[in-house]
Amino acid sequence: MSLANATTLPLVGFTPVHFELNVAGKVATVTLNRPEKKNPLTFASYRELTDFFLAAQKEEDVKAIVVTGAGGNFSSGGDVFEIIGPLVAMETKELLKFTRMTGELVKAMRACPQPVIAAIDGICAGAGAIMAMASDLRLGTAESKIAFLFNRVGLAGCDMGACAMLPRIVGQGRAAEMLYTGRALKGEEAERWGFLNRLVTKEGLLGEAQALAAELADGPTFANAMTKRMLEMEWAMSVESAIEAEAVAQALCMQTEDFARAYRAFANKQKPVFEGN
Structure with a gap:
């Protein structure tokens, strides 16, 4: 399946501004598209991604969803200047509003009936790693680097459901190592640990993810x-x-x-x- 023949997704009138959204057949592809900054998330893109996955719950024609990033990276997580900087100046009430809002994205991804497949190349860190974690299946490359970086910025690893979900994917001890140290798992290790379902080539990554999504979309x-x-x-x-x-x-x-x-x-x-x- 190629995006060459894809069209804008008519998903309950949803028109994205902060990411690209395309459909080919029964498969929708979400592309985080700020490649010059390795596709970081902003307050606005968090909200819009959540709205998309909430809308997907009512979508009957799209049967599977692929999430990927542009420019050779998945996502570097929350934008340092557009999210982390403003958070430092916020009071507790505002901070809690923000952390609950980010958690809503994971809830929406898990609640939509469509299988979600993450196609991961390059940097997949912080909130980007959370989005990959919240997906149902994960395809990556040898150049993938998955890191839960929260402790690197003075925060706990318990963010957006990581302490509940990550141990179920890689096991308790390995999840603890990732969340305590913030170290990156490269592609081969991530597959060995079970975070990635399979490794593919950089050139074939999106095509294989879309083909897998199409296979699921043609199923029951x-x-x-x-x-x-x-x-x-x-x-x-x-x-x-x-x-x-x-x-x-x-x-x-x-x-x-x-x-x-x-x-x-x-x-x-x-x-x-x-x-x-």
């Missing part, structure tokens, strides 16, 4: 959305509760036409064509 998307929801919900459940919740979820999926289509295709020795209903 009601069931995929259920899988994402249950992965989220079951963090706080006992095994017994999770088994019951999954029984209910799977019974609902068994009522879909996609389940019947898969059966008919199998019976006729054909590949099922899913339609998401």
